[in-house]
Amino acid sequence: MDFRDQVKSSVNIVDVIQEHVRLRPSGPNRFMGLCPFHNEKKPSFTVHVVHQFYKCFSCGVAGDVFKFVMETQGISFYEALKLLAERYGIPMPKRSQYADEDARVRDALVQMHDMAQENFRANLAGPQGETARGYLARRGVSRETIEQFGLGYSERTGRALQRLFEQRSFSAAQMEQSGLVGKRQDGTFYDRFRNRLMFPIHNEAGKIIAFGGRALSPEDEPKYLNSPETPIYKKSHVLYNLHRAKEAIRKEDRVILVEGYMDAIGVTAAGLRGVVASCGTALTTQQVQSLKRHSQKITVNFDPDAPGANAAERSINMLLEESMHVRIMELDGGLDPDEYCKERGAAAYQDRLEKAKGYFYWLADRARTKYDVHTSEGVVAVLQFLLPAVQRISDPLERSAIANDVASYIGVDRGMVLDSFRKAVANRQEKALERPKTPMRHDERMLLNALLTDPDIRDEVVQALKHIEAIGRFSSRHIFQAIFALHEAGSRIGFEEIHARIEEADQNLLAEAVLNEDAYASREEVMAAVASIQRSEAEDQRRQIKLRIKDAERSGNWNEALRLTTDLQNFERQGRESK
Ligand SMILES: [Zn+2]
Numbered sequence: 001m002d003f004r005d006q007v008k009s010s011v012n013i014v015d016v017i018q019e020h021v022r023l024r025p026s027g028p029n030r031f032m033g034l035c036p037f038h039n040e041k042k043p044s045f046t047v048h049v050v051h052q053f054y055k056c057f058s059c060g061v062a063g064d065v066f067k068f069v070m071e072t073q074g075i076s077f078y079e080a081l082k083l084l085a086e087r088y089g090i091p092m093p094k095r096s097q098y099a100d101e102d103a104r105v106r107d108a109l110v111q112m113h114d115m116a117q118e119n120f121r122a123n124l125a126g127p128q129g130e131t132a133r134g135y136l137a138r139r140g141v142s143r144e145t146i147e148q149f150g151l152g153y154s155e156r157t158g159r160a161l162q163r164l165f166e167q168r169s170f171s172a173a174q175m176e177q178s179g180l181v182g183k184r185q186d187g188t189f190y191d192r193f194r195n196r197l198m199f200p201i202h203n204e205a206g207k208i209i210a211f212g213g214r215a216l217s218p219e220d221e222p223k224y225l226n227s228p229e230t231p232i233y234k235k236s237h238v239l240y241n242l243h244r245a246k247e248a249i250r251k252e253d254r255v256i257l258v259e260g261y262m263d264a265i266g267v268t269a270a271g272l273r274g275v276v277a278s279c280g281t282a283l284t285t286q287q288v289q290s291l292k293r294h295s296q297k298i299t300v301n302f303d304p305d306a307p308g309a310n311a312a313e314r315s316i317n318m319l320l321e322e323s324m325h326v327r328i329m330e331l332d333g334g335l336d337p338d339e340y341c342k343e344r345g346a347a348a349y350q351d352r353l354e355k356a357k358g359y360f361y362w363l364a365d366r367a368r369t370k371y372d373v374h375t376s377e378g379v380v381a382v383l384q385f386l387l388p389a390v391q392r393i394s395d396p397l398e399r400s401a402i403a404n405d406v407a408s409y410i411g412v413d414r415g416m417v418l419d420s421f422r423k424a425v426a427n428r429q430e431k432a433l434e435r436p437k438t439p440m441r442h443d444e445r446m447l448l449n450a451l452l453t454d455p456d457i458r459d460e461v462v463q464a465l466k467h468i469e470a471i472g473r474f475s476s477r478h479i480f481q482a483i484f485a486l487h488e489a490g491s492r493i494g495f496e497e498i499h500a501r502i503e504e505a506d507q508n509l510l511a512e513a514v515l516n517e518d519a520y521a522s523r524e525e526v527m528a529a530v531a532s533i534q535r536s537e538a539e540d541q542r543r544q545i546k547l548r549i550k551d552a553e554r555s556g557n558w559n560e561a562l563r564l565t566t567d568l569q570n571f572e573r574q575g576r577e578s579k
Contacts, residue, residue, distance in 0.1 A: 003081070003085075003092075004066075006090060007081055007084050007085050007088070007090055008064065008065060008066070010088050010090055011065055011084050011087075012049075012052075013047060013052045013053065013054065013064065013065040014047055014049060016065050016068060016084070017031075017033075017047050017068055020036055020072055020294075021033040021034065021035075021036050021045065021293050022250070022293075022294075023047060024043075026046075029049045029050045030048050030049060031046070031047045031049075032044070032045060033047075034292070034296075035056040035061070036292070036293045037056060037059055037061045037071070037289075038056065038058060038059035038061075039322050040058055040323070041323055044056055044057040044058040045057075046511070046515060048515060050453060051452065051453070051494075051495045051514050052064060052065060052495075053495045053496065053499075054068060055511040057508070057511070060504060062507060062511065063496070063499075064495070064496050065084065066080045066084070069083060069084060072293075073203070073204065074234065074237060076102050076103050076106075078103040082103075105174065105177065105231055106231055106232050108170060108174045108178075109174065109177060109178050109209075109230060109231060109232045110208070110209070110232060112161075112165060112170060112175075112178045113178070113200075113207075113208040113210075113211075113232075114208060115164055115165070115168070116161055116164075116180050116211070117150060117152065117200050119152075119160055119161060119164060120152025120153055120154055120198040120200075120211075121150065121152045122152075123154065123160075124146070124151060124152045124153040124198075128153065131216050131217075132153040132197045135197060135216060139266075139338070139342075140266075140342045141265065141266075141269070142269065145265060145268075145269045148268075149199070149200075149268075150200045150208075151197065151198065151199060151200075152197075152200070153197060153198060154191065154194055154195065154198050154213060155194070156194055157191075157194075158190045158191040158194040159190065161181055162181050162189040162191055165180075172189075175189055176189075177230055177231060179192065179210070179227045179228045179229075179230040179233065180192055180193070180211075180227070193211060195215075195216055196213030196214055196215055196216060196220070196225065197214040197216060198211050198212070198213050199211065199212040199240070199261045201226075201233070201238060201240055201279075202243045202244075203232075203238065204246070204290065206243045207232075209227075209230075209232045209233045209238070210226065210227035210230070210232075210233040210238070211226070211227050212224060212225070212227075212240075212261055212279060213225045213226070214261075224260075224279075226279070234286075235281060236281070236284040236286050237284075237286045237287065237290065238287070239276040239277065239278065239290065240261060240276060240277040240279050241264045241268070241275060241277060242276045242290065242291070244268070245268075245273055245274050245275055245276050246294050247273075248272075248273035248274035249274040249276075249294040249295050250295060251274075252274050253295045254274060254297045254298070254299060255274055255291050255294065255295050255297070255298050256275040256276070256299050256301055256329075256353070257277070257291075257298055257300045257301065257302075257315075258275060258276075258277050258278075258302070258337045259277060259279070259303055259336075260277055261277060261279060262338045263275075263277055263301075263336060263338045264276060264277040266337060266338030266339075266341045266342060267301075267337050267338070267341055267349070269341070270341035270349055272346070272349070272350065272353070274295075276291070282311070283314070283315040283318050283319070284318075285318065285321070285322065288318060288319055288321075288322040288324065291324070292324060296324050296325055297324070297325045297327075298319060298324050298325070298326055299327045299329050299353060299356045300315060300316070300319075300326065300327070300328050301328075301329040301337050301353075303336045304330065304331055304334050304336065305334075309366070312328060313363070313366065316359050316363065317388050317389060317392065320359075320389060320392035320393075321392060326358075326359040327356040327357060327358055327359065328356060328357055328358075328359050328362035329352055329353055329355075329356035330352070330357075330362075331352055337349070340352075359389065360386070360402050360405065360406065361405070361409065363386055363389055364382070364386065364406055364409050364410060366385075367382040367385045367386060367410070368382070368409075368410060370382075370385070373410045373411060379412050379416075382410055383417065383420050387421075387424045390402070390421045390424055391424050399421055399422075400418060402421075403417040403418040404417075440475050440509060440512065440513060441474070443532070443533065444474050444475070444476045444513070445476075446520075446521045446525065446526060446529055447461065447465070447480075447526065447529060447530070448479060448483075448510070448513040448514070449514055449520055449521070451483050451493065452494065452495060452498070454526075455493075456523075457523055457527070458487070459487075460530075461526065462484060462487045464530045464534060465480065465484075465530065465533065466484055468533060468537045469537065469540070470533060470540065475509065476506070476510075476513065478502050478503070478506045479498060479502060479506055479510050479513070482498050482501040482502050483498060485501070486501070542568065542571065542572070545567060545571065546568065548564055549564045552564060
């Protein structure tokens with residue numbers, strides 16, 4: 001067994017996927033959940049326990065545990081292998097043949113970030129961290145919280161990390177790629193973060209991949225400086241604090257979205273752990289998708305100022321597009337989430353959270369302050385304003401309920417609101433993906449399952465079926481052909497290997513076959529099915545010989561007819577003997 005197989009057999013794909021997707025059992029050997037790779041309301045994402053693979057019947061993604069980790073974390077095969085091996089305590093082979101150049105660079109960058117983090121934390125605790133500590137004390141950040149969030153301080157000189165990296169012999173190219181140091185015209189390096197309060201940014205697996213730095217003196221611009229994009233940091237994929245918050249998000253089935261680092265820290269310190277921050281960038285599809293794996297319910301709590309409200313408004317459509325259930329939380333007194341928790345207390349914040357409005361009421365409120373609903377132009381403008389959000393509600397009942405509410409909320413006729421909503425929705429074409437049809441016969445499914453799961457009878461079954469012409473008429477013929485080819489080549493025959501060799505329509509058939517619980521059969525049943533296929537093949541051949549004899553007789557070709565008759569007799573004798 002090579003290392004890949006060793007890892008694969010020690011890891012249960014269901015456990016790994018369950019960290020990202022809420023799965024429910026849907027049969028003895030399978031689980032289903034909402035697909036993390038596309039937007040859906042009804043689960044079509046299936047995970048199979050026996051075959052250790054996943055498959056989405058809507059968007060078609062499929063693969064094994066490595067592919068899942070690679071795709072959800074955006075890492076290479078080697079990194080996925082390493083991550084799973086580490087997680088499950090399987091020692092990596094010493095001289096690993098899996099290491100590729102990309103993975104080595106990322107490895108180096110992660111190491112550099114760990115070193116930077118150590119340096120920043122030591123600085124904050126040391127004499128040079130006094131100003132930063134003072135700032136944190138003024139913001140009411142406790143020692144415990146500083147520890148929990150790994151806050152640090154980058155020193156003034158701008159040479160600390162550069163020296164550290166040089167001492168450890170990181171190459172100039174690695175230093176440049178890390179985003180932690182910058183390069184001057186003359187080729188020398190300097191630290192990117194100087195005299196700043198440092199917030200480490202983690203990926204979902206909990207590794208530090210970037211930093212955010214807050215200026216401590218007013219003359220330093222910008223106020224917040226972030227790591228640039230690097231091979232380990234894709235801004236649009238990362239949400240601050242998600243690795244810490246995800247468990248609470250799943251447990252409470254709700255995520256709180258705030259804007260800044262300090263908000264996420266303040267709200268967490270107040271005891272609400274399911275909070276993440278977008279950190280100044282506009283929310284992206286990838287970020288929403290990484291949230292959706294944990295919960296579909298989100299409460300947006302942005303700053304109470306105009307930019308905050310505009311950002312909330314923009315993110316609503318993005319969130320609705322991904323079928324999230326959106327609430328908007330507003331804080332009184334012009335306080336941001338961090339200030340609110342500190343000034344009014346955790347209970348008050350919790351209370352506002354429970355009272356957060358459905359996004360529609362919030363939008364309607366916004367519309368009412370923008371337009372005069374006492375004029376018909378105003379009403380039209382309000383409806384126009386609400387339409388983008390309405391278009392994203394696919395459930396007619398929900399739409400009708402909201403139309404009702406909106407009508408009474410802005411004081412217009414319900415029919416008029418519903419009518420404008422309906423038109424808007426009709427304009428938006430929904431492209432629903434159909435589930436694949438299943439034209440496979442029961443014995444096809446049964447044989448495929450046996451070939452995939454039972455190496456003991458595989459040889460026998462392949463030998464028996466390889467020359468059967470009827471296989472060429474099976475709807476699953478391409479899958480059988482792939483299995484025969486793999487068998488011929490002496491390659492491993494598993495779901496993944498077959499999947500990689502066939503086209504999409506056949507991939508769907510393959511998944512259908514293995515997901516059908518009625519297709520699991522005993523060895524006897526499988527061999528009986530093989531025998532039955534062989535019998536009908538023999539029957540076919542006999543019928544064909546008989547037809548050719550008739551043809552020969554009709555055209556007076558007696559020699560040929562005699563020869564074929566002998567063939568038929570031999571064939572029938574063989575058939576009797578083999579029984
Ligand atoms: Zn999907």
